Amino acid sequence: MKVSVITFPGSNCDADALEAFALRGHEARSVWHKNTDLGDPDLLILPGGFSYGDYLRCGALARFSPIISEVYKYAEKGGMILGICNGFQILTELGLLPGALMQNKSLNFICRHQYIRVESVDTPFTHGLKKGMALDIPIAHKEGNYFIDEAGLDQLQDNDQIVFRYSNALGHITPEANPNGAVYDIAGICSNNRRILGMMPHPERAATPSVTSNDGLNIIKAVEAYFESSH
Amino acid sequence: MLKAKIFVQLKASVLDPQGKAVTNSLHSLGYTAIRDTRVSKYIELLIEEDDPEKAEYLVNSICDKLLANPNTEHYRFELEQA
Numbered sequence: 010m011k012v013s014v015i016t017f018p019g020s021n022c023d024a025d026a027l028e029a030f031a032l033r034g035h036e037a038r039s040v041w042h043k044n045t046d047l048g049d050p051d052l053l054i055l056p057g058g059f060s061y062g063d064y065l066r067c068g069a070l071a072r073f074s075p076i077i078s079e080v081y082k083y084a085e086k087g088g089m090i091l092g093i094c095n096g097f098q099i100l101t102e103l104g105l106l107p108g109a110l111m112q113n114k115s116l117n118f119i120c121r122h123q124y125i126r127v128e129s130v131d132t133p134f135t136h137g138l139k140k141g142m143a144l145d146i147p148i149a150h151k152e153g154n155y156f157i158d159e160a161g162l163d164q165l166q167d168n169d170q171i172v173f174r175y176s177n178a179l180g181h182i183t184p185e186a187n188p189n190g191a192v193y194d195i196a197g198i199c200s201n202n203r204r205i206l207g208m209m210p211h212p213e214r215a216a217t218p219s220v221t222s223n224d225g226l227n228i229i230k231a232v233e234a235y236f237e238s239s240h
Numbered sequence: 241m242l243k244a245k246i247f248v249q250l251k252a253s254v255l256d257p258q259g260k261a262v263t264n265s266l267h268s269l270g271y272t273a274i275r276d277t278r279v280s281k282y283i284e285l286l287i288e289e290d291d292p293e294k295a296e297y298l299v300n301s302i303c304d305k306l307l308a309n310p311n312t313e314h315y316r317f318e319l320e321q322a
Contacts, residue, residue, distance in 0.1 A: 066309055069309070101311070102309070107311075108311060109309055111254070111255075111257075112257050113257065114255070114257045115257070116258060116261055156254060156255075156311070156312055157311070158253060158311075190255070
């Protein structure tokens with residue numbers, strides 16, 4: 010696969026994402042936000058970090074980067090996009106995913122391992138996974154508290170757009186397992202066409218031999234399997 | 241020249257964790273009469289425009305496009321001579 014990772018000023022998980030995909034043998038390339046060429050990727054990644062210093066609202070100012078008009082075009086033609094953490098925040102600010110990421114209920118920056126439960130397997134990112142399985146994927150954010158109004162939540166549920174929910178290690182959804190106060194324990198959602206995923210946890214930080222959890226590989230392998238099956 | 245004083249607030253339906261923390265702190269200071277706190281953003285814009293109607297149109301579009309997130313926030317503003 011050809012994987013492009015956009016670097017915004019303040020992105021800091023771009024190199025991790027590049028490494029995670031390069032280690033799997035993919036052609037991973039970095040795209041500076043001032044470029045206007047995405048490099049015709051099979052998968053586009055908006056990485057974690059603090060684009061534009063989180064000024065005004067997290068992800069809000071990334072919209073004015075020159076590369077964004079290409080992101081819109083890529084999304085329009087059905088391109089696969091993975092937004093991780095700040096990337097998820099950017100996708101909501103771009104209007105490519107519904108809802109918003111608010112400050113954590115505790116007001117604390119939370120950096121820790123977190124289990125998430127696979128809710129929908131009908132996405133390229135969960136293709137072939139088992140519904141209900143729990144993945145150990147780290148989180149690191151202060152604004153990860155997903156919010157959407159009731160009508161919006163109904164729509165997400167009706168369209169099976171909720172991809173991951175915070176859970177405990179057994180895959181049980183409990184109040185204690187929700188780290189940030191997110192509505193309906195939502196950790197990740199996909200677009201209507203299912204090809205854009207935004208998630209707060211960092212699969213790229215759980216996908217290399219040097220770290221304790223490799224559960225993020227499940228998501229990378231799912232994308233690979235989906236890509237192979239559709240080519 | 242006009243100055244816009246803009247207040248960007250979380251919608252009433254959105255939980256405000258900062259406001260909640262402030263309420264709790266006020267209670268621990270003994271201000272038990274405080275029922276709720278909402279923390280908002282206050283933004284000032286200095287506008288090269290003398291016509292209040294044009295300025296109002298401008299500020300509305302600026303708020304809609306950037307300063308407020310319609311998913312979670314609403315805004316109001318006042319204009320004054322600067």
